[in-house]
Amino acid sequence: MSTMNGSQVQNRNQIAFQSEPKLLAPREAIKIDRAIVLNNIVLISGWMSGTVKLLVTDAKKFVIYERGDVSPALFDKVRGFLIMATVAPDEWIKKVTVQHNEVAYNSALPLTTELSEIQLVLSEHIPRLAYILSEVKHEQEWCKLLYPFIPHYASDQVEANIEQSCAIMGIGLSVLGWCVSRSSINLWFFSEFGQMRKLSDSVKFYRQDVTNEFSGKFGSRCEMSGFFCSIAGPVTPGMKLSVVAEISGVLFKVQEKVVDKGASTALGYARWAFNIHLPHSGFTQRLASHDGKFIEEIRRREIALEEAVPEVWSVGVRPATPMASVIVPLYKRSDFVEHQLLSFENDKDFYERFAELIYVIDDPALYDRLKHDSNVLYKLYGVPMTFVFGGRNRGFSGANNLGASIARGTYLFFLNSDVFPEETGWISRMVDILVSQPHYGILGARLLYPQGAVQHIGMEFVYSDSLNLWLNEHPGINLPINRDLPAVISVPAVTGACMALSREDFAQAGGFDESYLIGDFEDSDLCLKIRQMRKDIGCLTDTRLIHLERQSVMHAGGDASFRQCVTLYNGWKHTTRWDEQIRLTTNG
């Protein structure tokens, strides 16, 4: 390959474009075959022979190559040329200049954008696709046109396998597999729609099986051959995806697979993607540079979907103007309702209509049973209840927001279904504090494990250096009750398992953020929003509310590792959003 600058040559002679070769001397000629343009990238190809030299006025680079199709009987030293340039539309190359015996000849270029012509050019330059690829700088439309012309080739330099793939319509795809090569060669993921990403961008991980199979051939390069990679862009399931290698300037497909259909929900995608056992230490890095944005995007779409009108019904007479609304989302387990009623049935706050009880059915599987049982439960326990069913599972935030949307109370209490008060009057007591100490924006409560140890007495933010995240920790968890604390203490945040705030503040803060998955960090997220509103977070230190922490969630997923990944995802989101605010809180 050589480059020349032909600006000093005078232009005197015209060469016809794409006709017969222009004979400049015996056995010396020039011919320009093709000139195309696509998205401001120009490609010109042709050949010359003898002493003809190529001078390109506007383009900077071209490539010269052996050309076997032109008759050696007629011409000497035949060389093909391929010129590429990226130019603004008004700076398109208008001509190509060649020089022969100090004479410059010009060819005007009627650049074409015709697809078939472009495909024809690419088919003629299969050995030079790597050059074209680098010159088009992975421009997607070019890549898409290029893709079919990249040949399959079984090289002993590289082995790869795409094991799992998952396309999320219009958002991107993620891919899992392994790849090992003899030396450091260029490798890409390359979709038939033209999306590309360097394989070296992948999260790499150890593959024992690949090591066992291929270490004889590739040595220790096999060990970290596992890859996980996400490629953003408008994709569709069923599209083709290849691992493409470049060896000695030639592109070829190492492996090609059809991409599977991914889940259409954020949680569904997470179930697939978080089950890939990558080291947790690199998890936030993986989210940041791979599929974290995908999940956020899917979640955004879910939330934007038009909501069906929720179904609301009450058993007993619903209080018209309660001071408090206690909102309890139900997921997986409906039996918790009855166990909570054992606590509520003797609580004046409910039977004297100070508080209304709202159950949010956040699990369609529970709907029939609760629809059937709600009246029986009222007859047995005498606590009026309002049920709201939004037609689908929304997770902690969505369910609580739905409950809040129908609540009538001046104060909202968010209570998990696995919290069982062992005392009465705690609701009115918390309302009293919110009224008399208005600097508290949110109040939490002391939660205990069934055996009596502390489960929650406020949360604090602790930075994990290994995960690069702020985590919510429960100071004093599993320790005995401390009776020396004042009745209410100020804390950085409180758990959403039990929190109370005014409906006004809740609305002003925009409710719980629904972009988190399942249920972590939404509580501290709300606390941080309230803190931004210059209010404190308080926690009662003498309440006796039993919390069977995580019971409902364990039933949901079962897989602890998956739950951990979801937590890491939410933590990554939370940290990205609140890092600065948390540092202020923590230092203050």
Next chain:
Amino acid sequence: MVNANQKAPGKLKVLIIVHGHPEFSPGGGEVAAYALYQGLKESVAVQETTFLATNPKGNSGRIHLLKEGEYLWEQRVADPFSMKAENIQATLKDFTAFLKALAPDVIHFHHYMHVGLDAFRVARQTCPEARILLTLHEMLAICLNDGQMVKTGSMRLCLKAEDLACQQCFPSRTPEDFWLRRRFFAASFKYVDAFVTPSSFLKQRYVDWGLDREMIHVIENGISVAQPLVMEQGSNLHLRIGFFGQVTLYKGLDILLEALNHLPKKVAKQLTVEIHGCNLDIQRSEFKTKIEALMAPLLKRGVLRWVGQYSRSELAGRMAGVGWIIVPSIWWENSPVVIQEAFALGRPVICSDIGGMAEKVHHNQDGLHFSARNPFALADLLTRIVETPELWSRLVEGVKFEATVDQCLKQTLVLYAQLTQAQSVKKMGRVKSKLP
């Protein structure tokens, strides 16, 4: 008889509620409750007694008359974990209507099985002035393993229910599930004014579990039997031992058979052991195979006789044919009826030295204990019996039968009187007698 429609002053209307009618389900608890019912009917202190038994064949919830004073309620508990009746609507409607119609002064539950725990709450809501009693015949509230307090899998004896330990017996549950279960039982039991257990052993287990010691009264089940037999003489009764009852995993028949297989030949030759058992055919096949393998050599040598099942009317005659009754159960037993039946017939009892058995049989006085689950200890004991002929006669002298229906009735009426004469019932929980 007093006119049923007019309440005599100071006389009680009593409703007995049982998990089964002895005509269809002749278990110890059902039989004892029925005997109490019949006794109350004759009592001058009681104006009217009604017997309501669940019939778990279906769950239609209907309550219908079986015969005068006796009703069947088609209700059941299918899930012993929640112990909730299948047809709660019927508990709220049919059962409530029934209670309203009877307006009893005393509602005496025997067991919560099939009735369901909600019945206590509904009874209190419907009859806020009535005294509610519950006779605890077993330990199902404490132990999900059929109330046996024997560990699943290892079959080790269990001393106390703990959430974590219970979860280990039932790995598909969580410790928190057991916490919730106990909490629900305890909340339902708050509507009960007094508990009755047939043994101190059972009382202690419920105290350990969380019930108030003061609220549990020990009253042995009353047994109605024929007159004590005139002792047959000269038929080597002291060398004849009888096993009576169901042959299940927990009844320890395998311990007895192993002990017999361990006996020295000259000892075994003198002994005769009769098995009056039933339901071996419905046991798990490995247990069946084990029992059959242990029995085969004994049957051949003539030590063992498989007599098979019996009806209640045949019991006295069958027991008369043996000198000892053996209860080798590997679980605690609460108060085995068979022990009282043996005593009623003047027979000493050989039993495991644990739980309700050890309480009811006094070692060296009206029977003999052996180290529970230990066939060698039982073999030694059987050898002692063969080698000490006078032992039997001495223990026969020591047998006293006190668990008569009269005795049970008398104690129960005293308890009813205490409860109904007390100024106020210890009311737990808010009672809602009026629902919109």
